[in-house]
Amino acid sequence: MTGRDRTEKTTATAPVAAAEAAAPPPEVLRERALAALLRARERTSLLTDCVDERELTAQHSPLMSPLVWDLAHIGNQEEQWLLRAVGGHDPIHPEIDPLYDAFEHPRAERPSLPLLPPAEARRYAAEVRGRALDVLERSAFRGTPLTDAGFAFGMIAQHEQQHDETMLITHQLRRGEAALTAPDPAPPPEGPELPGEVLVPAGEFTMGTSTEPWALDNERPAHRVSTGAYYLDTTPVTNGAYLRFLESGGYEDPRWWHPEGLLHLRRQQITAPLFWRREGGRWLRRRFGVTEEVPPNEPVLHVSWYEADAYARWAGRRLPTEREWEKAARHDPATGRSTRFPWGDAEPTAEHANLGQRHLRPAPAGSYPKGRSPLGVRQLIGDVWEWTSSGFDPYPGFAAFPYREYSEVFFGPEYKVLRGGSFAVDAVACRGTFRNWDYPVRRQIFSGFRTARDAAPGEGIA
Numbered sequence: 001m002t003g004r005d006r007t008e009k010t011t012a013t014a015p016v017a018a019a020e021a022a023a024p025p026p027e028v029l030r031e032r033a034l035a036a037l038l039r040a041r042e043r044t045s046l047l048t049d050c051v052d053e054r055e056l057t058a059q060h061s062p063l064m065s066p067l068v069w070d071l072a073h074i075g076n077q078e079e080q081w082l083l084r085a086v087g088g089h090d091p092i093h094p095e096i097d098p099l100y101d102a103f104e105h106p107r108a109e110r111p112s113l114p115l116l117p118p119a120e121a122r123r124y125a126a127e128v129r130g131r132a133l134d135v136l137e138r139s140a141f142r143g144t145p146l147t148d149a150g151f152a153f154g155m156i157a158q159h160e161q162q163h164d165e166t167m168l169i170t171h172q173l174r175r176g177e178a179a180l181t182a183p184d185p186a187p188p189p190e191g192p193e194l195p196g197e198v199l200v201p202a203g204e205f206t207m208g209t210s211t212e213p214w215a216l217d218n219e220r221p222a223h224r225v226s227t228g229a230y231y232l233d234t235t236p237v238t239n240g241a242y243l244r245f246l247e248s249g250g251y252e253d254p255r256w257w258h259p260e261g262l263l264h265l266r267r268q269q270i271t272a273p274l275f276w277r278r279e280g281g282r283w284l285r286r287r288f289g290v291t292e293e294v295p296p297n298e299p300v301l302h303v304s305w306y307e308a309d310a311y312a313r314w315a316g317r318r319l320p321t322e323r324e325w326e327k328a329a330r331h332d333p334a335t336g337r338s339t340r341f342p343w344g345d346a347e348p349t350a351e352h353a354n355l356g357q358r359h360l361r362p363a364p365a366g367s368y369p370k371g372r373s374p375l376g377v378r379q380l381i382g383d384v385w386e387w388t389s390s391g392f393d394p395y396p397g398f399a400a401f402p403y404r405e406y407s408e409v410f411f412g413p414e415y416k417v418l419r420g421g422s423f424a425v426d427a428v429a430c431r432g433t434f435r436n437w438d439y440p441v442r443r444q445i446f447s448g449f450r451t452a453r454d455a456a457p458g459e460g461i462a
């Protein structure tokens with residue numbers, strides 16, 4: 001436990017649901033579920049129709065599944081939860097369940113399995129979807145924890161979108177010509193230069209949720225916590241800022257590195273973010289099959305927790321804790337309420353955040369003024385996943401749902417929590433309470449970060 005953690009208090013017992021937005025009515029949720037399922041399938045098709053059969057069945061990296069595994073796994077999970085568990089249907093192909101069980105077969109093993117070929121995988125996923133939409137139409141959205149507020153439908157839409165993000169990572173890792181294209185984000189709006197950091201006052205706020213209908217088990221329940229006063233970067237750390245760390249010899253200086261990070265750096269001969277290379281005095285990066293100059297004003301991407309942590313130390317700062325991140329993203333000091341997103345409770349639009357693979361890159365730092373928090377923090381949602389200093393722990397009162405393997409088996413300090421979602425995350429799988437976790441060495445994910453520092457004594461005290 002760090003000194004920082006000791007200053008953060010948790011009050012688990014107070015009833016705190018009133019400090020959050022109320023859940024929408026069932027008819028709104030049914031429409032939201034239908035739209036989310038259709039949107040997810042459209043994206044799955046986009047990601048799998050743009051490459052040929054050979055590419056669908058190939059393993060592009062030992063870290064990833066063949067795309068055709070993700071495709072049938074999406075259908076299989078949907079069958080198990082929406083058709084069998086909610087709809088009471090008999091299994092369509094029970095014999096394939098073990099092939100698509102993520103816990104039974106690690107990713108490196110999956111190419112050697114007798115997987116459904118692409119055409120069959122597509123047919124299977126489409127058949128399941130057709131029946132799932134019938135189940136959705138008939139479901140009363142109440143009666144069991146799985147059907148209450150349409151939870152299972154929201155969970156399956158999130159599951160498909162999370163695999164779409166995984167498939168997008170596979171696209172980033174694959175070699176060869178670009179298979180995907182998307183327009184670039186707009187340049188950030190003109191205006192006075194943003195302050196580098198924002199002061200978040202000391203005090204309590206409501207962390208986690210008890211009212212968000214499709215929140216996953218690890219986001220629950222809402223509980224009161226407090227933080228000291230701290231400063232948080234207004235935007236994620238940019239490539240330009242990260243380059244100053246790199247070019248000042250940051251990767252060679254052991255002072256900045258966690259001992260395990262340093263070991264990993266040397267063993268793997270890491271000298272820059274993943275997909276970067278230096279050529280003729282310029283830094284280039286490979287992004288979805290295109291090589292381009294590293295854009296200085298864009299949030300840095302594809303850095304490990306160790307790289308984020310080292311940069312923060314070099315800058316005389318630190319990574320925010322998970323609760324500091326969530327307080328900046330949800331706490332409205334004017335009302336004392338925790339909102340669903342930094343801008344309030346409304347669903348994200350293209351004006352709020354860079355989500356949903358509309359673009360294949362983060363937007364320049366300072367973008368999305370309409371998505372800012374009441375205190376003026378920008379781009380907390382979308383663009384890049386943000387590493388926090390915290391391990392992945394259950395909240396007080398945690399209950400595993402709908403199965404232990406969803407979150408519980410991952411709890412512990414070996415994973416670090418990431419927050420906020422990236423350009424590759426759909427709105428259905430992104431909110432101020434959403435928690436992602438990964439190993440601190442990981443960097444093929446769409447990960448970046450912002451930094452924090454403690455306020456001076458007496459600053460930020462109400």
Ligand SMILES: [Fe+2]
Pocket residue numbers: 073077102159163
């Ligand atoms: Fe999965």
